[in-house]
Every structure is written in structure tokens, then in C-alpha cells.
Amino acid sequence: MPDLCKDIALRIREERKKQHISIERLAEKAGISVAQLGNIEREKSNPHILTLNQIAKALNIPITDLFLKSSTIIEYDRQKFIKKFTELSKKPEIIKQFVKNLVELENLFQ
Numbered sequence: 108m109p110d111l112c113k114d115i116a117l118r119i120r121e122e123r124k125k126q127h128i129s130i131e132r133l134a135e136k137a138g139i140s141v142a143q144l145g146n147i148e149r150e151k152s153n154p155h156i157l158t159l160n161q162i163a164k165a166l167n168i169p170i171t172d173l174f175l176k177s178s179t180i181i182e183y184d185r186q187k188f189i190k191k192f193t194e195l196s197k198k199p200e201i202i203k204q205f206v207k208n209l210v211e212l213e214n215l216f217q
Contacts, residue, residue: 111174115159116150118173122166123148136165 134144146152163170
């Protein structure tokens with residue numbers, strides 16, 4: 108499943124749990140079946156934009172919030188970055204090139 112669908116599924120589940128809403132209650136409020144919502148949250152189906160709008164309304168959040176990265180994904184990305192950077196830090200030539208690229212990039216925006 109595309110990353111965007113995965114992100115949306117995580118955001119829906121995350122927001123639902125944050126608001127202490129059962130999957131049954133959210134499905135009812137959104138006007139969709141429990142099975143359909145369950146499939147969306149488990150990344151088993153690609154939800155239609157109108158369905159996402161119904162879910163967002165039921166959660167009382169803007170639909171755009173569903174397209175933001177979930178805190179779970181952000182934490183995972185952060186851990187992945189730290190692990191990779193730690194591995195690379197053992198290779199000074201790669202770090203030197205990385206810093207050089209950052210400086211060149213910064214110079215482009217000045």
C-alpha cells in the first residue's frame with residue numbers, strides 16, 4: 108500500500124484513540140460500516156476522498172489533518188535517521204561530503 112495510505116490509516120487510528128472513540132462509534136458517526144473503517148485503519152483498502160471527508164468530520168478535524176504524518180511515523184523516521192547517521196559517523200569521508208553538500212545547498216539559497 109502506498110505510504111500516503113499508510114500515513115492516513117495511522118492518523119485516523121491515532122486520532123480516534125486520542126479522542127477515546129471506539130471504531131464502532133466512529134464508523135457510525137462517519138456513516139460507514141465498521142468493516143470498512145477497520146479495513147482503512149488496517150491499510151487493507153484505499154479510502155475514497157469523500158469517505159476521508161466523512162471520517163474527518165466525525166472526528167471534528169479538518170480533512171487536511173489526515174494527510175499529516177502521524178507522530179508514530181515521525182518517531183520512526185527520527186529513529187531511522189539517528190541509526191543511519193550513527194552508522195555513517197564511523198566513515199569520516201562520508202560525513203565530510205555530507206557537510207560540503209549542506210554548505211553548497213545553503214549557498215544556493217543566499
